[in-house]
Amino acid sequence: MNDDFRARARAWLAANAPRRDSGDDDGESGQTTIADQKEFQAKLYDAGFAGIMWPIDYGGQGLTSAEQIAWSQESRDYDLPNGAFFIGISMPGNTLLELGTEEQKKRYLPRMLRGEEIWCQLFSEPGAGSDVASLQTSGVRDGDGWVLNGQKVWTSGAQFSDFGAILARTDPTKPKHNGISMFIVNMHAPGVTVRPLKVATGHSPFNEVFFDNVRIPADALIGEENKGWDAAVVMLRHERIAIGTMGSSRTSPLGFDSLRDLAAGLGRTGDQGVRRDLAELYARGRAVQLFATLLREETQAGRPPGARGSVAKLAGSELGRFAGTVAADVLGDQLAGFDSDDLYAVTTSIIAAPGSAIAGGTSEIQRNIIGERVLGLAKDPGVDRATPFNQLRVGTQRQN
Amino acid sequence: MALILTAEEQALADSVRKFVADRSPLTSLRQLISSGEPYDADVWKQMTAQLGLTGLTIPEEYGGVGAGMSALSVAETELGAGLVASPLLACVLAAEALLELEDEEAREELLPKIAGGELIATLALASAAGGRVTASGSAVAATLTGTVSPVLNGAEASVLLVPAEADGVTGLYLVDAGADGLTTTRLTAVDHSRSLARITLEATPARQLAGDALAALAAAEDLANLALASESAGAMKACLDMTSAYARIRVAFGQPIGAFQAVKHTLADMEKSWELGHAALRDAARAGDAEPGRFSVAASVARVLLAGAYADAAVDTVQLHGGIGFTWEHDAHLYYKNGLSNRVLLGGPGDQLDRLADSLGI
Numbered sequence: 001m002n003d004d005f006r007a008r009a010r011a012w013l014a015a016n017a018p019r020r021d022s023g024d025d026d027g028e029s030g031q032t033t034i035a036d037q038k039e040f041q042a043k044l045y046d047a048g049f050a051g052i053m054w055p056i057d058y059g060g061q062g063l064t065s066a067e068q069i070a071w072s073q074e075s076r077d078y079d080l081p082n083g084a085f086f087i088g089i090s091m092p093g094n095t096l097l098e099l100g101t102e103e104q105k106k107r108y109l110p111r112m113l114r115g116e117e118i119w120c121q122l123f124s125e126p127g128a129g130s131d132v133a134s135l136q137t138s139g140v141r142d143g144d145g146w147v148l149n150g151q152k153v154w155t156s157g158a159q160f161s162d163f164g165a166i167l168a169r170t171d172p173t174k175p176k177h178n179g180i181s182m183f184i185v186n187m188h189a190p191g192v193t194v195r196p197l198k199v200a201t202g203h204s205p206f207n208e209v210f211f212d213n214v215r216i217p218a219d220a221l222i223g224e225e226n227k228g229w230d231a232a233v234v235m236l237r238h239e240r241i242a243i244g245t246m247g248s249s250r251t252s253p254l255g256f257d258s259l260r261d262l263a264a265g266l267g268r269t270g271d272q273g274v275r276r277d278l279a280e281l282y283a284r285g286r287a288v289q290l291f292a293t294l295l296r297e298e299t300q301a302g303r304p305p306g307a308r309g310s311v312a313k314l315a316g317s318e319l320g321r322f323a324g325t326v327a328a329d330v331l332g333d334q335l336a337g338f339d340s341d342d343l344y345a346v347t348t349s350i351i352a353a354p355g356s357a358i359a360g361g362t363s364e365i366q367r368n369i370i371g372e373r374v375l376g377l378a379k380d381p382g383v384d385r386a387t388p389f390n391q392l393r394v395g396t397q398r399q400n
Numbered sequence: 401m402a403l404i405l406t407a408e409e410q411a412l413a414d415s416v417r418k419f420v421a422d423r424s425p426l427t428s429l430r431q432l433i434s435s436g437e438p439y440d441a442d443v444w445k446q447m448t449a450q451l452g453l454t455g456l457t458i459p460e461e462y463g464g465v466g467a468g469m470s471a472l473s474v475a476e477t478e479l480g481a482g483l484v485a486s487p488l489l490a491c492v493l494a495a496e497a498l499l500e501l502e503d504e505e506a507r508e509e510l511l512p513k514i515a516g517g518e519l520i521a522t523l524a525l526a527s528a529a530g531g532r533v534t535a536s537g538s539a540v541a542a543t544l545t546g547t548v549s550p551v552l553n554g555a556e557a558s559v560l561l562v563p564a565e566a567d568g569v570t571g572l573y574l575v576d577a578g579a580d581g582l583t584t585t586r587l588t589a590v591d592h593s594r595s596l597a598r599i600t601l602e603a604t605p606a607r608q609l610a611g612d613a614l615a616a617l618a619a620a621e622d623l624a625n626l627a628l629a630s631e632s633a634g635a636m637k638a639c640l641d642m643t644s645a646y647a648r649i650r651v652a653f654g655q656p657i658g659a660f661q662a663v664k665h666t667l668a669d670m671e672k673s674w675e676l677g678h679a680a681l682r683d684a685a686r687a688g689d690a691e692p693g694r695f696s697v698a699a700s701v702a703r704v705l706l707a708g709a710y711a712d713a714a715v716d717t718v719q720l721h722g723g724i725g726f727t728w729e730h731d732a733h734l735y736y737k738n739g740l741s742n743r744v745l746l747g748g749p750g751d752q753l754d755r756l757a758d759s760l761g762i
Contacts, residue, residue: 260760260762263762264762269762272754275753275754275757275762276750276753276754276757278757278760278762279704279753279754279756279757279760279762280704280753282701282756282760283680283700283701283704283705283756284676284705286680286683286701287676287677287679287680287701287705288676290403290676290679290680290682290683291675291676291679293403293679294403294404294679294682297402297403297404298404301404308675311671311672311675314668314672315672315675315676318672364661364665366668367661367664367665367668367669368661368664368665368668370667370668370671370672371658371664371665371667371668372664374668374671375640375644375647375658375667375668375671376644376648377644377647377648377656377658377659377663377664377667378648378655378656378658378659379659380659380660380661380664381654381655381659381660
């Protein structure tokens with residue numbers, strides 16, 4: 001089965017997918033339009049390569065991680081134009097699979113997989129990032145549904161999303177973790193406003209999303225009311241594993257291959273320090289790749305990584321930081337000012353590097369998770385776990 | 401082939417771990433420190449004759465088990481975790497050099513005895529700063545003059561393989577421990593589990609081994625990287641486990657100290673570094689058996705990562721135990737010294753990176 005699948009995958013990719021060109025990732029979903037991406041994803045789905053491990057009942061292929069690994073390996077040299085669907089499928093998608101009702105799974109998952117509907121994740125707020133449990137977006141009962149009011153931030157892809165998985169406070173009288181619910185929200189509903197958020201690189205991969213009396217129906221609830229924190233933990237676990245096992249492109253501007261070529265081009269490979277830096281970068285990059293492979297193998301062997309996904313996420317962002325220092329060594333004072341188009345991608349990547357230590361859970365949070373859930377260490381001394389939310393001081397906003 | 405251990409490899413790991421716990425726990429190392437002996441002869445006998453550890457990388461035709469590099473890595477990881485003092489590393493490197501050379505007489509003479517644990521052999525591999533030996537005379541009746549230091553188990557070996565230059569050409573020479581003009585001086589080893597010596601040769605009789613000496617030395621250096629990376633990975637995991645356990649029970653300011661982020665985050669980073677080094681080690685072990693063309697680079701990667709990671713973890717282990725971690729009675733200093741030593745033996749960080757850069761064609 002696996003060999004058959006691999007052969008089919010290889011043939012399909014060769015006929016349908018664009019090969020990777022040299023690193024020119026501008027930080028957004030490549031140069032392809034959303035329409036192009038939807039067309040590609042539909043083809044991918046119809047050919048039987050979307051949702052490889054998802055159940056057939058919900059649009060998946062019902063296969064194992066053997067086929068998933070085969071797909072990852074075969075597609076590594078291709079630049080698949082479907083980045084717009086990554087968040088939805090790996091996070092809300094996997095969470096609905098675990099916690100959704102039969103109706104929710106049947107209604108949303110196939111269309112998500114086929115790229116017909118795009119999803120975003122609505123967790124962080126201006127006053128609640130690492131401490132997302134202190135969120136203030138409210139969900140107030142209205143008939144058998146709810147009304148949402150508040151603001152989310154750092155929402156990737158909100159500008160083209162159809163649906164979102166949102167965390168809202170449904171009971172402010174309970175301690176912060178116990179009064180949160182997770183809902184499905186229609187991003188086209190009246191009262192939803194999306195505003196792009198520009199970052200240090202000059203790009204806008206994220207958004208602010210405002211909710212002004214947005215009504216949601218009874219069947220929008222994911223899991224149980226006021227048990228949204230548990231659902232959030234499920235989704236965050238998927239996020240770390242997804243990011244951690246993603247693997248990087250061979251043509252990444254901060255990868256060994258690119259920096260070695262850059263150093264050679266700039267005549268820097270005679271410098272012993274630069275050579276040693278590059279060798280060390282090679283070693284660290286290989287280790288991150290190999291660890292991602294190891295986690296996938298363990299999953300296949302029936303031992304899913306759980307909180308060790310955070311190790312992979314932390315390792316990836318630390319690698320980026322190190323790669324930035326190596327690139328700086330190679331570039332010398334051209335990092336201060338340059339006029340060659342060739343240097344745009346690498347300098348942009350250096351500027352972007354700190355972001356990966358913050359997005360998807362900061363490195364500090366990842367270290368807390370590793371310490372507590374992998375090593376069994378005690379939780380941070382906390383003063384607010386048992387206090388009713390409406391008595392807490394939170395974020396930078398006024399209290400409810 | 402998959403990175404994760406096969407069932408057989410897991411069984412080998414379990415049996416070596418049990419052996420270490422039953423026959424050579426850390427208290428054994430303290431006894432050696434007191435007695436001054438380089439290793440425990442009974443433990444060595446069991447490691448070799450019963451567990452067959454010296455024969456893991458020696459083919460069956462020469463009296464070994466032919467289990468391969470990954471098996472050796474698995475065994476060394478468990479031995480490293482227990483800081484087991486033994487001439488194992490010296491023997492497997494000497495054996496590797498013999499296997500890479502083409503001296504059939506030497507192979508048939510020496511390998512079965514190494515595999516059986518009856519003969520301790522060592523390869524006098526040293527850094528450029530570690531000494532130089534020149535050879536003169538014929539291949540069968542050569543004489544060697546010079547110094548090499550440090551040499552693994554140089555004072556315990558019955559047979560030494562010594563690299564030497566004759567007219568600018570490097571050869572490998574077989575020297576008997578009792579040979580004329582050979583002096584071995586045991587060094588003060590920072591790492592209590594490592595016995596090292598300086599060997600001095602003055603017109604010492606030797607015979608040249610047939611075959612490509614440079615290739616044999618390179619093969620031994622690659623295996624040394626895998627072996628030291630394996631020992632370091634095991635020792636580092638022992639440090640991580642010991643320190644995490646302490647952080648769960650030691651209380652300060654009303655909390656187990658692991659609750660505080662300064663402690664928690666240091667341990668989280670240690671876990672991360674171990675996981676990355678371990679993944680690289682598994683890849684190198686697999687390459688050693690299945691993809692020899694890329695073994696050198698893979699072993700260098702594992703060594704580069706684990707040498708630094710373990711040294712850091714060992715010093716963090718002292719730190720996170722507080723004052724008690726600095727006492728003689730606590731085991732932390734044993735790992736700290738092992739970490740210092742493992743990092744610089746048989747090619748320190750700078751040399752390793754230069755070598756890796758060369759291999760990568762930078």
